[in-house]
Amino acid sequence: MFAIAATTFFSLAQAINFDAEKLLKTITLRFGAQSTQKFHDWQKLVADTRAISNNDQKLQRVNEFFNRRTQFMEDMEAWKQSDYWATPMETLGHGKGDCEDFAIAKYFTLLAANMDVAQLRLIYVKAKLGGPASDITQAHMVLAYYSSPDAEPQILDNLIADIRPASRRPDLTPVFSFNSQGIWAGVSASGSSKSTGTSSLSRWQDLLNRARTEGFE
Helix, strand or coil: CCCCCCCCCCCCCCCCCEEHHHHHHHHHHHCCCHHHHHHHHHHHHHHHHHHHCCCCHHHHHHHHHHHHCCCEECHHHHCCCCCCCCHHHHHHHHHHHHHHHHHHCCCCCCCCCCHHHEEEEEEEEEEEECCCCCEEEEEEEEEECCCCCCCCCEEEEECCCEEEEEEHHHCEEEEEEECCEEEEEEECCCCCCCEECCHHHHHHHHHHHHHHHHCCC
């Protein structure tokens, strides 16, 4: 049910680069001198994660970092907007955010740690509140990792501490997936889902532009 084709639409770079000096300036101007240590902790996380050869361990390190350091908070309270997608530095500096902010921060951090963008998808899902048997759902976002194009994705989520394969997340129903290279409307593992450019999801395109302004390249 949850499998999503991990085929790619564009020629993909292996990782995302960043300008550390520019990122540090961005976060300190926005959130004050107390955010300097947060940035250095993040920078160390990236360096340490780059040195890890096992991708499962990379995922665990990054997932734990943000789940432990970020307080869940709805957008209206955190950002005074009804639906705001924070950049990685905004989430890091503020220390608060909703599900999109968790997933986006993990995505950028794993790319900075040299993980292939083809292996990562942000997935918009409907989450059943109270477990798989519940009839109450809400919009939610998670990060998925694919070890290969036809592999079962591993789900990184702020709702639970551990990373689980999609088959162990029956409470999540996928709607569409995307990354910085494309957007996939379907959820077929056959590869038949069509990808479009990121401009068709304006909120994501705006986020990518703001991240570049911060210092991500």
